[in-house]
Amino acid sequence: MSNTSATASELLAKMNSGEVSSEEITAACLEEIARRDNSINAFLSLQAETALETAREVDRKRKAGEPLGKLAGIPVALKDNICAKGATTTCASKMLEAFTPPYDAHIVEQLRAADAVLIGKTNLDEFAMGSSTENSAFKTTANPWNTKCAAGGSSGGSAAAVAAGFAPLSLGSDTGGSIRQPASFCGVVGLKPTYGRVSRYGLVAFASSLDQIGPFARDVTDAALLLETIAGKDQRDTTSLDADVPSYTKNLEQPLENLKVGYIEHLHAEGLHEDVKAATQQALEVYKSLGAELIPVELPHAKYCVATYYIIAPSEASSNLARYDGVHYGYRAKQFDNMIDMYAASRGEAFGDEVKRRIMLGTYALSSGYYDAYYLKALKVRRLIRNDFEQAFQKVDIIASPVTPTPAFEIGELVDDPLAMYLADIFTTSANLSGIPGVSVPAGMSQNKLPIGLQLLAPPLEEERLLRAARMFERETDWHRQRPE
Amino acid sequence: MDYTVIIGLEVHVQLQTRTKLFCGCSTRFNPDHPNTQTCPVCLGLPGALPVLNREAFHLGMKTGLAINCEIPSFTKWDRKQYYYPDLPKAYQISQYDLPMSQNGWLEIEIDPETRETKKVGIIRAHLEEDAGKNSHDESGRGHDSKVDLNRCGTPLVEIVSEPDLRSAQEARKYLEELKLLLTYIDVSDCNMQEGSLRCDANVNLHIHQENGETIPTPIVEIKNLNSFRGVEQAIEFEVKRQWEAWQETKLSLHDVPKETRGWDADRGITLEQRGKEEAADYRYFPDPDLAPVTVTDAEREKVSSELCERPALRRNRLESEYELSAYDAAVIIDQGLAFADYFEQVAKGCQNGKQAANWVTQDVLRELKEKGLEISSFTIKPEILAALLEKVERSEITTKSARTVFQELINSEESELNAASVQSIIEDKGLAMVSDTGALEAAVQAVVAKNEKAVADFQSGKQAAVGALIGQVMREVKGADPKVVRELLIEKMS
Structure with missing residues (x-):
């Protein structure tokens, strides 16, 4: 494996043996980006200079035998809704085009402490709202497997960067599938942790009760390594969980015994692509061959997930995005008559259509007279969905399903049909609504040579189980070793 | 036809925490250095998250308990959403349907003559963050408005009363009692000039019809009340205005939505503030960034x-324990906790509550007012004043001499003062009461001999003549007890 296609674990081994330096790896990534990102569009900004400086410093430390962090010298890309001091954090919006946060997100502090090399900020759907990065105000990220196709979203840039050989690791955020779906489209591993497992401090909020930061990687081992670097309680995020962080890499190779894999019989809804259906079926067969028991589970309220999600997420978004009013920072309209007009003009000019659509949905759902029928009702259904999972996990250890109904769609194919785009979230939103961890692992290829992911879900804080189950599957298959041309 | 005045008050009190409600920034009043006490959290920067200040919650609980509220075991935070430049998140973190305290009361005295009291109901007291402060160009030259976010995020407790108040005077009394209580329990300095205590009043009238029916007039919320006097005057104005409006329009509460009017203290009138068409929908919903609090x-x-x-x-106890008049007890309590503590230390030290009350409410208070001091920085500590009054109590010096000593003490450096100071001043000035009857008798004898006319006047029945003679003896013998001198003179002359 070359320096741009190897996994982080392989690169760490190579650096430790002196075969390669962090500077060489970082330079190789930057070269690859320079060479090919004009056709992929994974990055919104690069921190090339500071990345190389960090890489040289890590090389010096490694040479001098000084203590090193877990990710010493590994290039990592950040979704551009995660704040890092000194780099713009645009959220792919005109609103924050010139915004440079004066502080690091909690996970950025963790990455710096682990001696990671922060290489650049990746593209996303504006404020993480979308499933294709087509809602980015600046560019659309292409799928490295087929540049006519979408990389997925909203963390499309981060998924594409790992798939395209631009960075071995990256971080995204997942509010309704925004890590797992692009991971599936781009053929990489993407994990959404338990709500609260990773601090949200410094993640620009979309829907606060659903947002969660998680890793993208080229295999399960790397995902485990990155997760154990960023997870844990942070006093600045009171929703972060005060639970010990186990070493996710430690027992990763140890298969789970008497594993009970749940699968959802009736969710194989209309519109499920034949190739996706086949890949999911084959994955279940792999588990069966490993001695796992396959058990059908009922999630009676799963059919309400998308509806519930599209009440709760826009409601919170309408509130979280109200602060972008042109007064204190961010975009301000050039021409306005008075204060109210300044608000309206600034927001009207700087937000894209999808963001506006969701702000309006959420504002409506929270309005006096509608609150009970929409928001409150959605919270109740959310509780029922959570109960469904609690009951299911009494019978099974993990639940396997497709990530998305189809492999990557073509860029432009769904832009005029937001509802169809929303409905594609059918398999992913349930994990956010119920707060449980989920992972997408490469599990097949469509006839059109596009990757297909398998989603695994586990109970809250069972990331270790989730990762070991994923690793069991990965070891028996070859999908994660495939790289785009 | 007549009417009843219906008033409810909403009071915002700044809690005196060192740091803000959801971040570590200082809460110091610092208008000269705008935007220096801010951070990503109170600036509402993208990605920043609030963390509850436990001390603020603690002071909130203290406030709730002091106004006899229930403290529910579960309370949560809600976002109140509206756009204004002093609110950088475009929502205020507040409490909507599950406040941290509710259903309390505060007792006030409504008639000083009969000492009749009244329990004013308190609907709720909840915690919320303060907004920043906008300042606008008032020169008319169209300069920019400015926003200072130093205050943004300061913890407030909002106390909402039942509409139990029936006059402007009662409203003022309620507010004064509330301020006194909150400063006593040390949750707020309640400084109205600095905005630590702010008040809005909801006022309307219940018009009593001849047929026995009662019609409520439209409710008006008066804002911008920043002094006790302002509260009283604004309500008086509003009552008059509403009565006139009723006679003219006959509009009731059901015909018109609630109106917001601002108090213009300079002109002494209330003015319509917010148009009805802008009736706000705050779209409250639970803040997903903050976990609910259990108690x-x-x-x-x-x-x-x-x-x-x-x-x-405490007012009642001072009356019974130290035999004070209601007036004296009220004066002492109204000066605040430190002053009441001072009084009690003096009273215990000198064993005479009434005497202690006379001194602290007159001599001490006069001195504090003249010099603009707080009791905490008054140089005569309570044990020193108690030592002085004890001398009077034991007839070792006269009250007049005690005032001389008091003046000497005030003029001394604080560092030089101690319990022995009183005795040394008495000695230096020769103010000790003379109990040596030999010296006194000689002086009396001499004065009687010198004042034949006065003696004759006395003997012919003019009691007042003694007075002049007492003065003469006292000049001869410093520190003589005037009562004893009087007795000796009468004895000699009779």
């Missing part, structure tokens, strides 16, 4: 046990 019985009891004796109870 246990043990926590409630702990905070309860920290509460000091409340002013109303």
